[in-house]
Amino acid sequence: MRYIEPHAHMVSRTTDDYEKLALAGCEAVCEPAFWAGFDRSSADGFYDYFRQLTEHEPKRAAKYGIKHFSWLCINPKEADDPVFAREVMGLIPEFLQCPTVLGIGEIGLNKNTRNELAIFEEHVQLALDHDLPILMHTPHLEDKLKGTRLMLASLANFSQLDRSKVIIDHVEEHTVPLVLDAGYWAGMTLYPDSKCSLDRAIDILEIYGPERLWLNSACDWGVADPLAVPRCALRMKQRRHTAADIERVVYQNPRDFLAQSPGFVA
Amino acid sequence: MPSKQEILDLQFIEARHKLLDLAAFLDRIDRHPGDDDYRIGALRKALPILLAGRPDRTRAILEALSDPTTEPIPQAAFQGAFGAPPRLTAHNGAQRHGGAD
Ligand SMILES: [Zn+2]
Numbered sequence: 299m300r301y302i303e304p305h306a307h308m309v310s311r312t313t314d315d316y317e318k319l320a321l322a323g324c325e326a327v328c329e330p331a332f333w334a335g336f337d338r339s340s341a342d343g344f345y346d347y348f349r350q351l352t353e354h355e356p357k358r359a360a361k362y363g364i365k366h367f368s369w370l371c372i373n374p375k376e377a378d379d380p381v382f383a384r385e386v387m388g389l390i391p392e393f394l395q396c397p398t399v400l401g402i403g404e405i406g407l408n409k410n411t412r413n414e415l416a417i418f419e420e421h422v423q424l425a426l427d428h429d430l431p432i433l434m435h436t437p438h439l440e441d442k443l444k445g446t447r448l449m450l451a452s453l454a455n456f457s458q459l460d461r462s463k464v465i466i467d468h469v470e471e472h473t474v475p476l477v478l479d480a481g482y483w484a485g486m487t488l489y490p491d492s493k494c495s496l497d498r499a500i501d502i503l504e505i506y507g508p509e510r511l512w513l514n515s516a517c518d519w520g521v522a523d524p525l526a527v528p529r530c531a532l533r534m535k536q537r538r539h540t541a542a543d544i545e546r547v548v549y550q551n552p553r554d555f556l557a558q559s560p561g562f563v564a
Numbered sequence: 565m566p567s568k569q570e571i572l573d574l575q576f577i578e579a580r581h582k583l584l585d586l587a588a589f590l591d592r593i594d595r596h597p598g599d600d601d602y603r604i605g606a607l608r609k610a611l612p613i614l615l616a617g618r619p620d621r622t623r624a625i626l627e628a629l630s631d632p633t634t635e636p637i638p639q640a641a642f643q644g645a646f647g648a649p650p651r652l653t654a655h656n657g658a659q660r661h662g663g664a665d
Pocket of ligand 1: 305330
């Protein structure tokens with residue numbers, strides 16, 4: 299089975315994980331910029347991170363026959379200091395010239411603060427200025443519903459935004475209808491003990507249909523399963539989803555969304 | 565689409581296991597010393613939703629465990645999340661969750 303992993307933080311993963319992805323049929327992996335597990339002390343730290351995402355990581359992936367793409371931003375967890383956030387954002391345009399950069403992400407909210415929201419909106423404008431897709435993070439646990447509503451209200455103010463070029467990630471049962479009804483794409487993250495389980499993600503697919511939905515592992519430095527997407531494909535098979543239905547969700551849908559980025563090649 | 569019987573065959577043991585684990589968690593909290601906090605209150609409040617005759621129990625439980633406020637906050641008192649809306653401020657000792665993703 300071929301599939302695309304549309305959200306993984308491979309800088310935190312071992313080379314063994316690249317081999318596992320390749321063995322499972324992964325053809326491309328997309329890596330949004332996010333928090334390293336600790337706050338970086340300077341914009342230079344982000345400069346090096348952006349180089350890692352755009353120069354180093356594609357080479358690691360290529361050794362296993364996997365294409366590597368990235369999304370750039372300052373993540374919401376480190377965006378609560380607007381002066382610092384704007385300094386980091388000033389670095390991004392230079393990296394947007396890299397052929398494997400897909401767009402701006404994963405931007406969004408973390409604790410739903412005013413500063414996070416302001417920097418989120420500046421990122422949206424940056425994407426619009428460069429005509430690039432957007433990948434959005436939604437907050438954790440009890441903060442997710444409020445944060446999703448705040449961001450949807452904010453996005454509604456960007457009249458020139460093409461909603462088919464925006465994916466709102468980490469949706470669950472209480473946020474997926476808000477996102478899909480507004481015309482955006484939605485990502486389901488398969489985590490062992492938060493976000494979606496394999497079966498809940500499949501329930502959402504059965505209830506809403508496969509249109510504008512994708513699955514990802516969002517594997518990072520924390521508790522996560524880099525093989526969550528192929529594991530979900532197996533679960534879909536056990537629940538009698540056809541091979542064509544599975545291929546649509548794990549390969550065609552991410553390919554169709556990502557193909558809106560000039561740099562993406564399936 | 566599989567029948568109810570087929571879903572039961574595939575997943576009943578797993579669901580039974582999760583139910584027992586939840587019961588054991590509640591027993592464990594009762595048995596251990598000290599005070600519990602708003603999280604156990606939020607869990608107990610959400611439990612009746614399991615028995616409600618509605619098609620969206622998961623969504624309802626997620627909503628019950630969500631921050632009900634609607635305005636962005638001036639500043640975050642803490643980073644991370646706890647899994648249930650704090651009453652006013654984060655409870656001391658509550659284990660925060662929230663990785664990179
Ligand atoms: Zn992520």
